[in-house]
Amino acid sequence: MDSRAATKRFAVVIFLIVALAAGTARSGTIMGSDHDLTSLKPPKLTRQHPGQFYNDYADACVYCHTPHGANPAVPLWNRLTNQGNYTLYSSSTLNATMEQPALGGVTRLCLSCHDGTIAVDTLVNYPNKTYTVSTSHYKMAKTDNPHGGSCGFCHMWFYENPPARDVKPSFMTTSLADDHPVSFVYNDSLAQADGTLESPSSTPSGLGGTIRQDMLVNDRIECSSCHDVHNPDIFPFLIKSNDNSALCYTCHIR
Amino acid sequence: MRAIGDKERPSQKRDGLRLMRVAAPKGFIAAVCNYLIKRRPALLGLVSLLALMGWLGETQAGYAPQGLHTSKHNLSVSGPGPIKATSMTEECVFCHTPHNANVAVPLWGHQMSAVTNYTLYTSTTLKTTTIGQPTGASRLCLSCHDGSIAVGAAGPDRPAFGPPYQQMVFSMVDDGVPITTMPVDHASNLQTDLSDDHPISFSYDSTLYTASNGQLADPSTLTGDVKLSSGKIECTSCHDPHTDAYGKFLVVSNSDSALCLTCHTMDYWTTKPDPPTFTAHKTLTSTWNGVGQNPWPHTSYLVQPPNPAGSLTVKLNACENCHKPHTAGGSERLLNDLSEENNCLPCHNGNVVSENIEAVFAKTFSHPIYDTTGVHDPTEDLGTAQRHVECVDCHNQHAAQAGTHRRALDENLASKSLEGVWGVEPSYSTPPAPAPGTETFSTPSYTIVNSVDKEYQICLKCHSSYAYGSSPPSGQTDQGQEFNPNNFSYHPVVAPGTNPHCNSTTMLPRWNESPGEHNTMYCSDCHTNDAGAQPVGPHGSNVDYLLIARSDQQLCLRCHNVNVYRGGSSGSAFNKHSLSDHLFGYNQSLGCVACHGGGYLGYGSYNGRLGNIHGSNYRWADRDGFPGRPSAHFIVGGYITGYVDIGGGQFRCYADPNAASPAARQCHPGGEDYTPQ
Numbered sequence: 001m002d003s004r005a006a007t008k009r010f011a012v013v014i015f016l017i018v019a020l021a022a023g024t025a026r027s028g029t030i031m032g033s034d035h036d037l038t039s040l041k042p043p044k045l046t047r048q049h050p051g052q053f054y055n056d057y058a059d060a061c062v063y064c065h066t067p068h069g070a071n072p073a074v075p076l077w078n079r080l081t082n083q084g085n086y087t088l089y090s091s092s093t094l095n096a097t098m099e100q101p102a103l104g105g106v107t108r109l110c111l112s113c114h115d116g117t118i119a120v121d122t123l124v125n126y127p128n129k130t131y132t133v134s135t136s137h138y139k140m141a142k143t144d145n146p147h148g149g150s151c152g153f154c155h156m157w158f159y160e161n162p163p164a165r166d167v168k169p170s171f172m173t174t175s176l177a178d179d180h181p182v183s184f185v186y187n188d189s190l191a192q193a194d195g196t197l198e199s200p201s202s203t204p205s206g207l208g209g210t211i212r213q214d215m216l217v218n219d220r221i222e223c224s225s226c227h228d229v230h231n232p233d234i235f236p237f238l239i240k241s242n243d244n245s246a247l248c249y250t251c252h253i254r
Numbered sequence: 255m256r257a258i259g260d261k262e263r264p265s266q267k268r269d270g271l272r273l274m275r276v277a278a279p280k281g282f283i284a285a286v287c288n289y290l291i292k293r294r295p296a297l298l299g300l301v302s303l304l305a306l307m308g309w310l311g312e313t314q315a316g317y318a319p320q321g322l323h324t325s326k327h328n329l330s331v332s333g334p335g336p337i338k339a340t341s342m343t344e345e346c347v348f349c350h351t352p353h354n355a356n357v358a359v360p361l362w363g364h365q366m367s368a369v370t371n372y373t374l375y376t377s378t379t380l381k382t383t384t385i386g387q388p389t390g391a392s393r394l395c396l397s398c399h400d401g402s403i404a405v406g407a408a409g410p411d412r413p414a415f416g417p418p419y420q421q422m423v424f425s426m427v428d429d430g431v432p433i434t435t436m437p438v439d440h441a442s443n444l445q446t447d448l449s450d451d452h453p454i455s456f457s458y459d460s461t462l463y464t465a466s467n468g469q470l471a472d473p474s475t476l477t478g479d480v481k482l483s484s485g486k487i488e489c490t491s492c493h494d495p496h497t498d499a500y501g502k503f504l505v506v507s508n509s510d511s512a513l514c515l516t517c518h519t520m521d522y523w524t525t526k527p528d529p530p531t532f533t534a535h536k537t538l539t540s541t542w543n544g545v546g547q548n549p550w551p552h553t554s555y556l557v558q559p560p561n562p563a564g565s566l567t568v569k570l571n572a573c574e575n576c577h578k579p580h581t582a583g584g585s586e587r588l589l590n591d592l593s594e595e596n597n598c599l600p601c602h603n604g605n606v607v608s609e610n611i612e613a614v615f616a617k618t619f620s621h622p623i624y625d626t627t628g629v630h631d632p633t634e635d636l637g638t639a640q641r642h643v644e645c646v647d648c649h650n651q652h653a654a655q656a657g658t659h660r661r662a663l664d665e666n667l668a669s670k671s672l673e674g675v676w677g678v679e680p681s682y683s684t685p686p687a688p689a690p691g692t693e694t695f696s697t698p699s700y701t702i703v704n705s706v707d708k709e710y711q712i713c714l715k716c717h718s719s720y721a722y723g724s725s726p727p728s729g730q731t732d733q734g735q736e737f738n739p740n741n742f743s744y745h746p747v748v749a750p751g752t753n754p755h756c757n758s759t760t761m762l763p764r765w766n767e768s769p770g771e772h773n774t775m776y777c778s779d780c781h782t783n784d785a786g787a788q789p790v791g792p793h794g795s796n797v798d799y800l801l802i803a804r805s806d807q808q809l810c811l812r813c814h815n816v817n818v819y820r821g822g823s824s825g826s827a828f829n830k831h832s833l834s835d836h837l838f839g840y841n842q843s844l845g846c847v848a849c850h851g852g853g854y855l856g857y858g859s860y861n862g863r864l865g866n867i868h869g870s871n872y873r874w875a876d877r878d879g880f881p882g883r884p885s886a887h888f889i890v891g892g893y894i895t896g897y898v899d900i901g902g903g904q905f906r907c908y909a910d911p912n913a914a915s916p917a918a919r920q921c922h923p924g925g926e927d928y929t930p931q
Contacts, residue, residue, distance in 0.1 A: 092359075172353060178354055178355040178361065179353045179354065180361060226352070244332060244343050244345060
């Protein structure tokens with residue numbers, strides 16, 4: 001065995017150890033989390049919703065994914081997505097160029113629930129042909145007529161104290177002006193122009209690689225830069241702990 | 255060293271000051287592993303080198319890391335200030351939220367204040383017309399700093415991060431004591447009265463720039479750290495809430511008031527006066543000697559690197575010697591103290607500058623600076639204002655320089671301590687000829703002088719009809735009328751003297767040249783600190799009328815050559831007046847004012863018009879068939895009751911009006927008459 005092969009084998013071993021460690025750390029599962037839209041699963045133990053306004057498909061994955069006929073194909077998406085324009089964040093101190101969330105991009109997929117325009121149980125392929133979704137089905141919204149399709153009619157701090165769930169923090173509306181900007185290129189020249197942003201190509205994300213490697217999608221900040229939709233371990237679905245504002249400080253120099 | 259999770263922050267560059275942060279080991283190791291896996295040993299070496307350089311940089315820089323984490327605005331449980339959370343570890347969350355912000359920009363998460371009726375700053379010298387209720391970033395700051403909202407209220411309808419759901423208001427302490435709103439004993443609690451704070455939320459535009467008449471910088475020059483927000487001055491123009499590198503979260507150091515002077519381009523302070531030297535308030539490196547009250551209670555924040563400990567000086571304080579940008583004692587113009595003089599005396603009491611002006615004002619007689627508060631106004635013209643005096647009526651705090659009584663020996667330009675003060679210049683006409691036994695004056699017209707050349711221009715703005723019209727205050731006379739060079743006699747204050755007898759023989763040096771510019775004098779040659787003590791000037795004196803002395807010897811004979819007036823000098827008009835005849839001494843036997851300028855209405859006393867010594871235009875009544883003389887040479891002394899021309903070039907003085915014979919009523923009962931020379 002030449003030394004190059006030995007080095008290669010050693011590297012593979014290290015990789016497996018690191019991968020295993022990472023896998024252990026990311027032990028969270030979507031099952032039973034707030035992103036599991038089925039009912040009656042621990043630890044939520046929510047009561048059955050009336051099928052009239054909300055379909056319990058008894059399958060957590062199907063609310064977002066389908067093995068066939070997906071749109072877009074990646075990530076086998078099973079939901080309709082809003083094709084319209086969003087009101088974007090804008091600020092006099094913003095150096096980035098804001099863009100509409102890309103059609104088919106991850107942010108637009110998240111917004112297919114979180115902008116409140118499409119009922120949360122609306123799918124491309126239903127698991128059973130008996131399911132239908134009418135306009136009266138619940139969308140994520142704050143206050144609305146309960147028969148007009150609003151989760152938020154009940155699931156808000158105002159109506160429940162504390163609420164079983166609170167849709168307010170995660171209901172974005174189609175105005176993203178009051179939300180952290182997404183869908184913009186975050187590269188080293190932006191960091192330099194802004195002066196209070198870390199270099200994404202050289203600054204570690206804290207997750208093993210650089211910000212660019214671990215947090216950006218095609219060099220862009222998207223929802224997935226901060227959120228891991230499948231892992232509820234770090235509330236609210238964060239990719240890393242925000243203790244001491246560590247997540248914020250990953251990019252922001254303050 | 256800062257530890258925020260596994261965050262690695264090898265370095266940070268801000269404002270040209272390299273602020274190093276050490277790499278957290280966890281992040282460093284992760285980075286090493288990452289590159290090892292990808293088999294990039296060269297990059298691994300580079301990363302290691304960079305990390306090492308970062309660590310060394312931290313060691314050598316010598317500055318504590320600056321940024322939110324180390325500032326009082328880190329309200330999390332790890333915060334360094336007295337006000338902090340009891341359990342919340344996040345730092346950004348007290349102000350910002352990533353979603354559904356209360357105010358979209360800048361993603362504001364703190365509950366906003368509901369106050370809409372803040373008391374606004376107002377001033378007679380305020381040029382902006384656009385000042386209104388706080389807007390923009392200022393409202394964000396006020397969501398804590400007006401003291402109306404709980405410091406931990408990170409969102410009115412947003413539950414704190416859970417689960418389990420926690421209170422919406424993070425629990426906070428002040429030095430361990432639970433609080434909700436910002437305690438009132440914190441200076442940073444501005445409360446809802448903003449009238450004692452620097453104005454905010456007004457447009458700083460070309461209109462204001464023009465209206466400021468050069469007292470504000472062109473807003474287009476604000477391209478540095480001091481910034482406008484939507485064209486307005488807001489809290490963020492001066493403060494950067496995220497970093498406290500200079501104290502008070504200022505955006506630039508305010509050493510020498512560099513921050514203030516970014517916008518404020520004060521006459522004399524910013525603009526070079528002529529001659530091109532600046533006020534001592536800008537240049538003096540004097541420190542407080544530690545005695546008495548601290549003259550600079552709110553500027554200790556200026557003493558930090560690179561300014562060494564104990565380095566707080568007049569120069570370093572600059573504007574803040576007198577002004578306080580927040581919770582000012584004197585709201586209007588943001589003065590340290592409401593009482594005008596108390597902005598001057600804390601330094602001018604011997605504890606910062608050696609001359610103790612405060613002690614002089616404690617003398618028996620003084621200019622009444624303590625008598626009024628809130629009457630003085632920089633925009634006043636005194637022609638209509640209530641007559642008053644404050645330090646700044648005679649001194650321009652933005653222009654005053656250390657000055658001697660007289661700038662130079664051969665002129666009478668106002669002292670440099672009077673630089674930049676406004677005054678009035680009289681314009682004279684000849685008074686009507688007085689009938690025998692009467693005195694006539696003409697009232698001059700006055701022109702305002704923005705920056706005086708002569709000291710009298712300051713004095714006359716109060717001590718003349720300019721201030722009080724035709725009715726002088728009780729016991730006072732109109733010096734504006736008296737110094738009229740068209741009078742029979744006048745001391746050469748506003749114009750050179752014309753008396754040919756004031757020459758090299760009769761006058762002491764400086765006054766002994768031919769009549770001319772050199773022979774003009776100051777009001778403060780006579781009216782000044784008594785006994786010639788320092789500091790000079792008409793601040794206070796133990797002699798009434800703020801005179802330098804009571805005795806002729808210390809008053810008149812400071813300029814007039816005693817040898818002329820002492821008896822026996824050959825050729826002297828006073829050869830009959832020996833020292834024993836005319837005892838020198840104010841109000842004792844015969845002094846100078848027994849015959850000169852003591853007032854024409856009385857005998858053996860000074861109950862006449864004392865202002866005669868400034869100038870006199872009296873014509874004596876005819877007597878014993880002889881025509882009365884004009885009061886040349888101020889011959890209106892308190893001892894004289896008559897003064898006539900007896901012909902042959904001889905004049906006769908009358909004294910005691912009660913003596914039996916006419917001869918006895920003359921000054922010299924033996925009948926000796928006066929032959930002027």
